[in-house]
Structures are given as structure tokens and as C-alpha cells.
Amino acid sequence: MHTRAVSIHAFRRDDGNWDLEAELSDVKPHDLALQGGLRVAGDPVHHMHLRVTIDPAFCVIDALVVADRVAYPGYCESVMSDYRALIGLNLMKGFRRGLQERLGGVAGCTHVSELAQFLPTAAIQAMAGSKRAQREEEAAGRGARKPFQLDRCHAMRTDGEAVRLYYPKWFAAAPAEQPQPVVDGG
Secondary structure, three states, rough: OOEEEEEEEEOOOOOOEEEEEEEEEEEEOEEEEEOEEEEOOOOEEEEEEEEEOOOOEEEEEEEEEEEEOOOOOHHHHHHHHHHHHOOOOEEEHHHHHHHHHHHHHHHHHHHHHHHHHHHHHHHHHHHHHHHHHHHHHHHHHHOOOOOOOOOOOOOOOOOOHHHHHHHHHHOOOOOOOOOOOOOOOO
16 A cells, blocks of 8 residues: 655765765555645655765765655755754764754654664665774774674674674673562561
């Protein structure tokens, strides 16, 4: 009854920065009568693009939204330029909270804000190879830093089996649970 498609393409720029181009579309397999007009089966109800440029430290240095199709033409588009408010946020440090503070609720577009929430993990995936090479070069010259992916998800818990197996240097067994005193209810 509905297809939402999201895609994000990442491009490394000649200036060392990165462009993340995110796209969202909502399509129905049947005609849909909206207050903003009829959507014929297969035509997008929503079709939006968000491009952010980030520096190598994951800071947003530019942002642009283009809406090809919206549910309420003439109204939805009026907030798209407000997404320049993403500039200055860091995808790795409080980005989702900053997104909500700056563009949550009536300050933004639900669909574009949902799309923006994919950006941090997409950036990590895009930059992983170059960041890994950079860390290896740094490690050769001085003490190695903890890999960025550790303690960011369940599988990469530093007290977990995957870290023990793949990153033994960074494995830290979970502290033993301390027995809790028994309190007599009487």
C-alpha cells in the first residue's frame, strides 16, 4: 500500500570535505486524493533531497534541501531553506539532539528531519576507510587511539565477545556484579 525509499550517496570532494546527498520518496500504488491535489498511482507524494557538506571532523559546513514533490504545494517548501540551521552541528556529537532543537516540530519538515537522522551513520560508513587509514598512520607515529566504532552499538561493546575477538587490545571485561544486601522486610 506504500513504499518509502531512502538513499544516501556520499562523495569525497577535491577540497577534502564530503557531500552526503540524501533522498526520500513516498509512493502509493493507487491514486490518492490529497487536499493539495490528486496523486496518481506511482507518482510520489513526497520527493525530497537533502545535501549536507561536512568537513573531515564531521562538522556540517553547508546544507541544502530541494523538494520536488510535497503534500501541500506552496506551503511545505517554505521551510526548506531553514535547514541551513544544520550548519555548525557535528554529525558525531549531539547531531540528532541539535536537529530536534533547531528544526523539530513546526520549525521543520517531518520528512526532511527524518531523512537527516540517517546522516551520522551514513557519514561513518562513507568515511570509514579513510579514517581507518588516517588512524593507522597516526598509530605508527605514536600511541594508537581507541577505534571510533567501539562502544557505539551493542555488537561493539568493549565488554563484548566481538571486541574480545576482533579488538583484543580494547577489550575490557564487564565488572563482576556486586551481591546486593538482603533487606529483611520485618
